Amino acid sequence: MTVDVLAIAAHPDDIEMTCAGTVLSLVAQGKTVAGVDLTRGELGTRGTPEIRLQESAEGARLLNLVARENMGFRDGFFRNDEEHQMALIPVIRQFRPKIILTNAPDDRHPDHGRAAQLITEACFYSGLRQIKTVGKDGQPQEAHRPQFVYYFIQDRSLKPDFVVDVTPYWEGKIAAIKAYKSQFFNPDSPEPQSYISGEAFMKFLEARTREHGHMIGTEFGEGFISKRMLGVKDLFALV
Numbered sequence: 001m002t003v004d005v006l007a008i009a010a011h012p013d014d015i016e017m018t019c020a021g022t023v024l025s026l027v028a029q030g031k032t033v034a035g036v037d038l039t040r041g042e043l044g045t046r047g048t049p050e051i052r053l054q055e056s057a058e059g060a061r062l063l064n065l066v067a068r069e070n071m072g073f074r075d076g077f078f079r080n081d082e083e084h085q086m087a088l089i090p091v092i093r094q095f096r097p098k099i100i101l102t103n104a105p106d107d108r109h110p111d112h113g114r115a116a117q118l119i120t121e122a123c124f125y126s127g128l129r130q131i132k133t134v135g136k137d138g139q140p141q142e143a144h145r146p147q148f149v150y151y152f153i154q155d156r157s158l159k160p161d162f163v164v165d166v167t168p169y170w171e172g173k174i175a176a177i178k179a180y181k182s183q184f185f186n187p188d189s190p191e192p193q194s195y196i197s198g199e200a201f202m203k204f205l206e207a208r209t210r211e212h213g214h215m216i217g218t219e220f221g222e223g224f225i226s227k228r229m230l231g232v233k234d235l236f237a238l239v
Contacts, residue, residue, distance in 0.1 A: 001067060004031040006097035006146070008088075010115040011041040011075070012056035013180045017205060018152035019101050020063055020173040021166025022222050027064045028169075034095050035060060035068040038115055039075035045194035047182030058179040062172065067095075076111060080118040088122040090133040093141040100149045105225060108155040116151055120227075123149055151225040153208070160223025161230060163212045167219045170209070177205070 005026055007015045015023070015035050023033050037056060040049035047055075053070065060068035071087060078084055092100075102119045103112040125131055127145025135141050153160060166173065177184060182191070185199045195201070213221035232238060 001034070001094070002032075002096040003034045003066060004097060005033045005099045005101060006036065006092070006095045007033065007101040008036040008038070008103075008115075008119050010038050010078075010103055010109070010111040011044075012037045012039075012052045012070070013041070013059070013177070013183055014103060014112075014154070015101075016059050016063070016173070016176040016180065018104075018154055019222055019224075020059075020176045021169040021209070021220065022101070022164045022224075023063050023065070024169040024172045025164060025166060032066050033063070034097075035063070035065045036091060037068070037070045038073045038078060038118075039111070040070060040072065041075055043075040044183065046189070046191040046197060047180075051182050052180070055180045055182065059176050062176040062179055078111070078114070078118070080114055080121060084118055085122045085125055086131075086133070088119065089126045089131060090135060090141060092123060092126040092146065093133060093144045094135055096144045098147050100146045101224070102149060102151055104154040104156065104158060105151050105227075106156060106158065112154055120149055149227070151227075153212075153223045153225065157208075158223075158225060160212060160215070161226045163216045163221040163223045165213065165216060165218040165220070166209070166222050167213065170220045173209075173220075177202075 009015050026033050041052045042049040103115040105116045106113050123146050127143050129143040133141045185202050209220045212223040213219050
């Protein structure tokens with residue numbers, strides 16, 4: 001299965017919190033989007049790996065992803081090294097996306113920046129034909145390098161290089177986030193409080209999305225960082 005866009009993130013729920021509106025807008029345009037979670041989030045304060053896998057499946061359904069996979073890397077302890085790059089390259093070659101959406105290059109959680117670097121390098125090496133990999137069918141894979149890697153913005157207030165208007169998809173984004181019932185605000189939950197489980201964090205997510213929307217004159221927006229120069233052929237495409 002090949003897709004137009006592949007979202008790869010360190011933890012289940014990273015995609016939903018950061019680029020769910022963008023994913024929904026892409027699907028509405030007829031684009032195909034798949035998701036990959038690097039870990040099962042097993043170090044999280046709340047929930048279990050099994051619960052989070054179930055929640056990520058529900059998140060995938062709500063986002064209309066054509067596929068969602070989990071790499072099973074160790075939460076907190078995966079590294080940007082040959083072993084992990086060589087595990088990711090076959091996945092990138094399997095989906096052959098034009099665009100990768102991934103973690104913030106610098107963030108409060110160390111996994112996020114490390115994931116961004118790992119995925120950036122795996123995307124580059126995926127384009128080298130001398131690196132040999134085989135697919136799930138046991139057949140040799142062709143080299144493939146995504147055209148663009150864009151980094152979504154997470155906890156830290158980083159300046160985006162561009163913002164996607166997600167106003168029509170705000171309610172869908174919230175529904176996808178709430179698929180993670182073990183993680184986010186639930187006054188009836190007996191589990192210990194975590195950094196993201198309070199009502200204030202949900203208000204922060206809304207405020208961040210409103211802030212990015214305000215930057216482009218819309219109600220809600222999702223910002224992204226690009227490490228390469230962006231260009232347009234038509235100035236009116238920016239309006």
